[in-house]
Amino acid sequence: MQEFKKALEKIRDANHIVLISHRHPDADTIGANIFMHIVLENNFHKKVTSVCADPLPATLLFITDDFVIQSEMPKNYDCIITVDCSTKEQTKFTNEMDSKITVINIDHHATNTMYGDINIVDPLAASATEMLYTIFENLGIKYSRHAATCLLAGIYNDTGSFMHSNTQKGTYITAGELQSKGADIKTIVKNLFKTQSIEQLKLWGKVLSNARLNGKGTLVSKISADELDETNASPRELAGVINYLNCVPESKMTMLLSEDLNGNVQGSMRSGNGDIDVSSLCEQFGGGGHKKAAGFTIPGKIVSQEFWRINAA
Ligand SMILES: [Mn+2]
Incomplete structure (x- = not known):
């Protein structure tokens, strides 16, 4: 929570924030990215750029919706937030991560190398998206149905639709809350579990x-x-x-x-x-x-x- 307060201060001071997902993206890293994009734009009124070095598979495009995820870093940003990345190498942008720009590392992998200037890492969380749910719930921030879909998509993905052992009582409660916020479970399940070439x-x-x-x-x-x-x-x-x-x-x-x-x-x-x-x-x-x-x-x-x-x- 101490780390989160520091992150919040940094976010409030920033003008242009870059959100980075890991390479070979999955629904957790993209869901976390687009959710943060929506909240930072709408609630914090920031300029935001979403980045992922690798292209997205078609089954993740329901998460990005109208948002753009670009493959290269933009110019003139003053804060980096990585989501679901256990090492800086997973972002591909190691030079940028080693620069003077503040890096906020939000992740749930036990193997996270704490490469950020601010590290918000919870290995007990089932997914990065579950962490974001808790963080923004505590701030009392309201968000759109699509933002709720982003979070639930990440949770569905990382728990293997609630079948993996990282699924805890709180995970079901979070999923239920996201459903009542309008998360589109049908589209999530169709894309993540019922689409195969x-x-x-x-x-x-x-x-x-x-x-x-x-x-x-x-x-x-x-x-x-x-x-x-x-x-x-x-x-x-x-x-x-x-x-x-x-x-x-x-x-x-x-x-x-x-x-x-x-x-x-x-x-x-x-x-x-x-x-x-x-x-x-x-x-x-x-x-x-x-x-x-x-x-x-x-x-x-x-x-x-x-x-x-x-x-x-
Ligand atoms: Mn994850």
């Missing part, structure tokens, strides 16, 4: 059929660059399939390995029926995330062994 279905089919359970209770699957190519899907369309893999009663954790087009292997891990901290496992490979959901990237290729392993470059 035929290419994505084929990709998921390959991932599911590659699944293997090893003798140590780990379920592993993989997708090679060639297999990805055969489906015509984009690598980002892998998002979500791991939740289907992570359903086998005998598995304590799940790992999905995928080759990207830059000669790297992306590893995605989920803790299943056990208390394995997958973020500490991923940290050993230079990655990170949450206890129950984490990832890493290493240069190399996937090779078939007993199951599969990574041949590091």
Whole structure:
């Protein structure tokens, strides 16, 4: 709360605020960004620019609506607010983050590196959007139906529609309050959970059929660059399939390995029926995330062994 007071002072003093979402954006980082955009413009009367280095998938465009998210930093701003970014590298704009401009870091990842000048980080929150709900509720700020939709979209996304263990009593209460503020649940569910291209279905089919359970209770699957190519899907369309893999009663954790087009292997891990901290496992490979959901990237290729392993470059 002390940090938040400092942030509020900084926001009140600022003329032009830049809101930055993380690369490979999801509904939490974009929902948080557009919500802040609306509130800073309407309630604080600021000039605001929303930025995300990577393009948005079509399923997130209902969140941006008429707002523009640009891929480059604007000129002449005097405050940066990052939302849902655990490291400054995730913004891509590391030089700007190291400049004299104040950076306010709003995030919920336990692995956040506290890179901001002001850090508002709550690892107990289910999502960055849930944090924003609490913050602006305490300020008594009223906002539009669309702003409520932005927040609920982030909460739906990061809780896997209230199925992940980060869902707490307060999360349901917040969701209920956002519904009574007019949040459009139908559009959220349709876009985030009920929209899949035929290419994505084929990709998921390959991932599911590659699944293997090893003798140590780990379920592993993989997708090679060639297999990805055969489906015509984009690598980002892998998002979500791991939740289907992570359903086998005998598995304590799940790992999905995928080759990207830059000669790297992306590893995605989920803790299943056990208390394995997958973020500490991923940290050993230079990655990170949450206890129950984490990832890493290493240069190399996937090779078939007993199951599969990574041949590091
Ligand atoms: Mn998040």
